[in-house]
Structures are given as structure tokens and as C-alpha cells.
Amino acid sequence: MWVFRLIIAALVVLLVEAYLTVKFGLYKVSLERSFDTIHAAFGQEIHLIEKISNNKILPVPCLKVESKIDRSLQFGRLKDLNILQDMYHVSLFCLMPYTRIIRTHNVKCNKRGYYHLTSASLTARSITGSVSLAGEVKTDALVYVFPRILKFQELKLPSHSWQGDMVVRRWILEDPFIRAGVREYTSSDPMKSINWKASARSGILQVNLYEPTAYHKLMILLNVDTSLDQWTVTSEPERVEYGISVAATIFEYAFKNTIESGFASNGFLKDSQKEYIHINPAAGTKQKLEIMECLARIVINRSITFNTLIDKELDRNPGNMDYLFITAVINEETENKINRLKAMGNAVEILKI
Numbered sequence: 538m539w540v541f542r543l544i545i546a547a548l549v550v551l552l553v554e555a556y557l558t559v560k561f562g563l564y565k566v567s568l569e570r571s572f573d574t575i576h577a578a579f580g581q582e583i584h585l586i587e588k589i590s591n592n593k594i595l596p597v598p599c600l601k602v603e604s605k606i607d608r609s610l611q612f613g614r615l616k617d618l619n620i621l622q623d624m625y626h627v628s629l630f631c632l633m634p635y636t637r638i639i640r641t642h643n644v645k646c647n648k649r650g651y652y653h654l655t656s657a658s659l660t661a662r663s664i665t666g667s668v669s670l671a672g673e674v675k676t677d678a679l680v681y682v683f684p685r686i687l688k689f690q691e692l693k694l695p696s697h698s699w700q701g702d703m704v705v706r707r708w709i710l711e712d713p714f715i716r717a718g719v720r721e722y723t724s725s726d727p728m729k730s731i732n733w734k735a736s737a738r739s740g741i742l743q744v745n746l747y748e749p750t751a752y753h754k755l756m757i758l759l760n761v762d763t764s765l766d767q768w769t770v771t772s773e774p775e776r777v778e779y780g781i782s783v784a785a786t787i788f789e790y791a792f793k794n795t796i797e798s799g800f801a802s803n804g805f806l807k808d809s810q811k812e813y814i815h816i817n818p819a820a821g822t823k824q825k826l827e828i829m830e831c832l833a834r835i836v837i838n839r840s841i842t843f844n845t846l847i848d849k850e851l852d853r854n855p856g857n858m859d860y861l862f863i864t865a866v867i868n869e870e871t872e873n874k875i876n877r878l879k880a881m882g883n884a885v886e887i888l889k890i
Contacts, residue, residue, distance in 0.1 A: 562661030562670040565592040566632070568602065570654055570678035576826070577646045579685035585612075585642040585678065591632035598664045600630040604657040609648035609682075646682040649781065651807045651834040654678040681833040684778075684785040692783060719743040754818040754857070755791050757784050758850070759802040760843040760864035761835075773865070774837045777804075780863040780890040785832050787861065792825040800828050801850065805840040813840045815849070818858075847874040851881075858883040865890050 569588040577583050591597055606612075608624050630638060654676050662669045719735045722742035735743040759780055763773040771777055784800065791798045799818035805811045814835065816828055843864065850860075851874065860883055862875075867887065875885045 559668055559670050561593065561595055562597060563659055563672045564595075566590065566597060566600065566659065566661070567592070568657055568659065568674045568676060570657070570676040572644075572678050572680040575680060576829070577680055577682050579646060579649060579682060581682075582643060582645045583680065585644050587628075587640045587642065588637060589630055589632065589640075590637040592635060594634050596634055597630070597632040597661050599662040600632055601660040601662070602628045602630065602657055603660070604654065604676075606654060607650065607652055609646070609650055610652055611645040611647050613643035613645075646680070648682065649684045649778070649833055650682050651830075652680050652682065653808065681830050683829050684782045684832050686789055687782050687786045692786065719745055755787075755796050755798040755859050755861070756818055756850075756855070757787065757798070757800050757861045757863060758843075758846060759784055759800070759804070759835075760846075760862070760866070761802060761804040761837050761839055762843055763865040765866050765868055767839075769839045771837045771839070776865050776890050777837045780865075780888075781832055781835065783863055783888065783890070785829065788825065788828055788832075792820065792822075795820050798824070798828070800831060801846060802835060803839050803841050803843050803846045804835045804837060806831065806834045807836050809834070811840050813846055813849070844868075844870050844874060847871065847878070851877055854881065856882045860885040862887045863890060864888075 567588075567590045569590075571586050573584040573586060587602075589600070589602065604626050605624055606626050612626065628640075632638070656673055656675055658671065658673050660669050660671045719732050720743065722731060722736075722744050730744040732743045732745050759777075761771050761777050763771055763776050788798055788800075797818040797820045800814065800816045802814045804814060806814065814831060816824075816831065855878070858878075860878060862885065864871075864887065867889075875887075878885050
């Protein structure tokens with residue numbers, strides 16, 4: 538008789554537990570996600586921090602967390618993390634009352650991109666697994682993975698432009714400043730700018746004073762089309778990926794040497810309206826981050842034709858601008874527009890990818 542009563546009591550407990558799971562399983566259960574950095578380099582290993590909390594008196598015997606994460610973010614293998622088809626990530630937890638679990642995932646950034654984890658699916662199950670309650674939570678973990686920076690030997694630069702005092706040579710090979718004298722040292726000056734001979738003569742620390750050799754600005758135009766007869770979808774995206782890395786490499790040199798630089802493309806930004814990209818030339822860390830974030834987010838599909846993009850540049854009536862066109866294709870119409878840019882006092886170089 539006591540066995541029968543024990544079975545009845547167990548069934549009652551399981552039914553109550555199942556009811557509470559359906560009714561309150563996800564009540565006051567929260568999930569927070571964040572990367573330990575917003576900006577990452579190509580190939581860098583970063584961390585995804587995951588915080589799961591149960592802020593109520595009832596435990597959650599089994600909580601499953603599912604999310605879809607781009608396969609370009611390679612997760613380290615953990616014993617309680619299942620990765621299905623390199624895209625779907627499933628984790629299992631047992632949450633006691635008023636408990637928070639914090640886990641850190643190692644993530645390797647294998648591809649340029651903009652990764653925004655906006656949601657995850659939570660499923661609370663009863664002890665027996667017979668009943669469950671599912672829901673979705675919003676998360677806000679994002680990271681920009683910047684393009685790969687190429688070595689100098691990997692740049693397929695126009696050979697005729699690098700022999701003499703040409704515009705592209707000035708961007709990368711030469712210091713864009715000339716020494717114009719010395720002045721007294723201030724605390725904001727870098728040590729490398731100190732002129733030790735002048736300092737010894739005057740008895741006061743002196744630093745070199747520079748002036749720019751030219752006041753030209755750099756503007757890079759990237760064409761995401763790889764053939765003259767294509768529609769919006771790019772047929773050879775790997776060629777454009779190389780072009781994006783070329784642009785990122787040149788921008789690294791340009792900003793290092795405080796050259797005012799800008800960027801435009803007939804692609805568009807991920808998770809944004811399908812509009813062409815244009816950033817006016819400027820210098821400084823803020824400008825560099827804006828351009829590098831743009832290069833991380835760019836979608837290799839056309840928003841407008843490349844010739845239309847050049848038309849928009851012509852409408853701005855530029856002057857004293859150094860243009861670098863990174864493109865796989867060029868036609869007679871493009872050449873005519875280039876000649877118009879040159880006639881307005883601009884220099885134009887073409888880098889074929």
C-alpha cells in the first residue's frame with residue numbers, strides 16, 4: 538500500500554513541477570551577451586561573454602539556449618556547447634533559485650564582417666522532459682571584424698605609378714611631410730619628434746616642425762562589380778574581398794601619416810538601407826574607425842552602377858583630390874568620367890583587382 542501511495546505522491550510532484558515549468562519556467566530568466574571588444578582584426582581571437590540568470594525562488598531544471606551565429610565566427614569547443622552545422626549553437630543549463638551563470642566563449646574571427654547577435658531562443662523543460670516552455674529574448678552583442686591588412690608584397694599596385702613621384706607612391710612610400718624648422722617641446726609631442734642637436738644648442742628641448750608637402754586629399758572608390766554585364770549580385774566576390782583588403786591596407790598607411798582620406802563604393806552596408814557609400818575625406822582616429830567599420834560592414838552587392846558613383850563624385854565638384862579606383866572592370870564611359878575628374882585638377886589612379 539505504501540508503494541502505491543509513494544507512486545501517487547511522485548506523480549503529483551511531477552505534475553506540479555510540470556505545471557510550474559509551463560507557468561513560470563521562463564519567468565525572471567534573463568540572458569545577456571556581449572563581446573569583450575567592438576573592433577577586432579582579421580584572425581584575432583576574442584571572447585563572447587554570456588550571462589544567464591534565474592531571479593526567482595523556483596529552479597529551472599533544464600534550460601536550453603539556442604542561437605544562430607555566423608559560421609565565420611569560429612567557437613572553441615566546450616563540453617556543454619553543441620555546434621550544429623557550424624551555425625546553430627545550443628547550450629544546456631540547470632539554474633538554481635537566484636543564480637547567475639557566467640560563461641566565456643573563445644571566438645576566432647575568420648572573416649571580415651559585421652556580426653550582431655540580436656536574439657536567442659530559450660526553452661525550459663520539466664525534470665522528465667515531458668513538457669516545455671519556449672520563448673525568445675533580445676540580445677545586443679556586436680563586433681566589427683576589420684579586413685585583413687595585406688603585406689606590401691601582396692599589393693598588386695600599378696607598376697607605372699611607383700617608379701617616380703606619382704600620387705600613389707606619395708600615399709604609401711614617402712613621408713607626406715617636410716621639415717620646416719623647430720619649436721619648443723610640449724608634453725603632447727611624441728619623443729620621436731625631438732631634435733636633439735637643436736635641443737643641445739639651445740639648452741631647451743626642441744621638436745621638429747613639419748609642413749605637408751602637398752594639400753591633396755585621398756579618396757578611394759571601390760567597385761563591387763566584377764563584370765560589365767552583371768546585375769546586382771557580384772559573380773566573383775573573392776576579387777572584391779581582395780579589393781577591400783587593399784583599401785584597408787592603404788588607409789592604414791594614410792591615417793598613420795595623417796593624410797585626409799575618404800571612401801566611396803557602389804556596395805551598401807549590412808543591416809542598413811540599400812544605398813551607396815560615401816565618406817568625405819578627413820583625418821583622425823574617428824575618421825579611421827568610421828571607414829574601417831564601413832569596410833567591415835560592406836555588402837558585396839551593387840546598389841548603383843560604378844559610373845553612377847563617379848557621376849556623384851563629379852557633382853561634388855572636387856579639386857586637388859587624389860583618387861584611387863579599385864575595380865575589376867572598366868569601360869569607355871568610365872575612362873571618359875576619369876578624364877573629367879582629371880580636368881578638374883584631380884589625380885586618378887586605377888588598381889585592377
